[in-house]
Amino acid sequence: GHLYNLPFNMNTFRELWDIVTPAQARAIIDEQRKEITGEPRNLEEQAISLVGRDIYEKLIKGYTEKQWGRACTELPAFIIRRLPVRFTFDNNYFNDRYQGIPEGGYNVLIDGLLDDKKLTGSIEVRTGVDYNELRKDAAARKKILGMTEGRTPEVIYTGAIDAYFDYEFGPLAYRGLRFETDRFEEENRQGVAVMNYTARMVPFTRTIEHKHFEFGTQPVTYVTREYPADWQPGEEAYYPVNDAENSTLYAKYAALAKAEPHVHFGGRLAEYKYYDMDDTIRAALDAVQALS
Numbered sequence: 001g002h003l004y005n006l007p008f009n010m011n012t013f014r015e016l017w018d019i020v021t022p023a024q025a026r027a028i029i030d031e032q033r034k035e036i037t038g039e040p041r042n043l044e045e046q047a048i049s050l051v052g053r054d055i056y057e058k059l060i061k062g063y064t065e066k067q068w069g070r071a072c073t074e075l076p077a078f079i080i081r082r083l084p085v086r087f088t089f090d091n092n093y094f095n096d097r098y099q100g101i102p103e104g105g106y107n108v109l110i111d112g113l114l115d116d117k118k119l120t121g122s123i124e125v126r127t128g129v130d131y132n133e134l135r136k137d138a139a140a141r142k143k144i145l146g147m148t149e150g151r152t153p154e155v156i157y158t159g160a161i162d163a164y165f166d167y168e169f170g171p172l173a174y175r176g177l178r179f180e181t182d183r184f185e186e187e188n189r190q191g192v193a194v195m196n197y198t199a200r201m202v203p204f205t206r207t208i209e210h211k212h213f214e215f216g217t218q219p220v221t222y223v224t225r226e227y228p229a230d231w232q233p234g235e236e237a238y239y240p241v242n243d244a245e246n247s248t249l250y251a252k253y254a255a256l257a258k259a260e261p262h263v264h265f266g267g268r269l270a271e272y273k274y275y276d277m278d279d280t281i282r283a284a285l286d287a288v289q290a291l292s
Contacts, residue, residue: 005091007084022087046077051085062200066228076243101213132163158267161253169252172272173241176231181224189221203227240272
């Protein structure tokens with residue numbers, strides 16, 4: 001029944017503690033941080049050492065435990081090394097000058113990338129093809145990739161790195177997601193694009209009202225609920241579980257990847273790394289620069 005602004009800023013602190021100045025907010029957080037002495041041993045201690053007990057209990061603990069399917073005391077500290085905290089009344093999520101999504105959405109961006117006017121035509125796209133199965137068939141792989149005698153194409157692989165190597169060392173772990181979408185016969189359901197539900201007893205982590213991403217004016221609205229889910233190989237993988245065990249396992253696959261000629265591994269699945277979209281685009285541009 002309470003609403004707080006994220007990321008944590010003066011609007012959050014005003015609602016939480018009924019204070020009005022940055023000095024007051026800093027004093028409360030600094031005092032609560034003293035609870036943790038020494039190096040944080042888990043995510044709970046790391047979060048409290050960064051933002052104090054109140055914010056951790058109210059806005060971090062329940063959401064995080066739903067997301068990862070385990071207690072914060074069982075999660076490694078490095079998952080939450082940094083939390084954005086602003087002592088200003090600024091609700092923007094990032095400090096970047098320009099923030100947003102591509103006009104028209106990411107489909108428009110991808111369509112533009114694939115419609116290369118400098119070429120004789122648009123880039124061919126094939127869906128429903130499992131590349132890891134395809135490359136086992138030399139004839140099919142040669143046909144799809146356009147391989148010619150004496151020429152091996154460069155491949156950018158963005159699938160799961162463990163699947164590429166046929167799970168030689170065992171599968172890496174991920175968290176999955178399940179989505180449920182409802183249509184509402186009203187213009188505005190929640191007044192914001194994304195609302196997080198941080199209480200542990202609420203089964204979903206957040207709701208997304210899509211029209212607010214592009215300031216839609218439709219007379220109806222659609223809201224999607226996100227439910228964290230256990231993940232099994234073959235399902236859509238969303239969040240890499242970067243604990244010590246899986247990081248060690250990934251390092252084995254990364255060593256194999258370095259020895260793979262003409263294949264460049266990139267993206268959240270191939271690098272077993274959590275990427276925000278801006279980081280994804282930056283990494284893609286850097287990869288292209290390294291290849292050129």
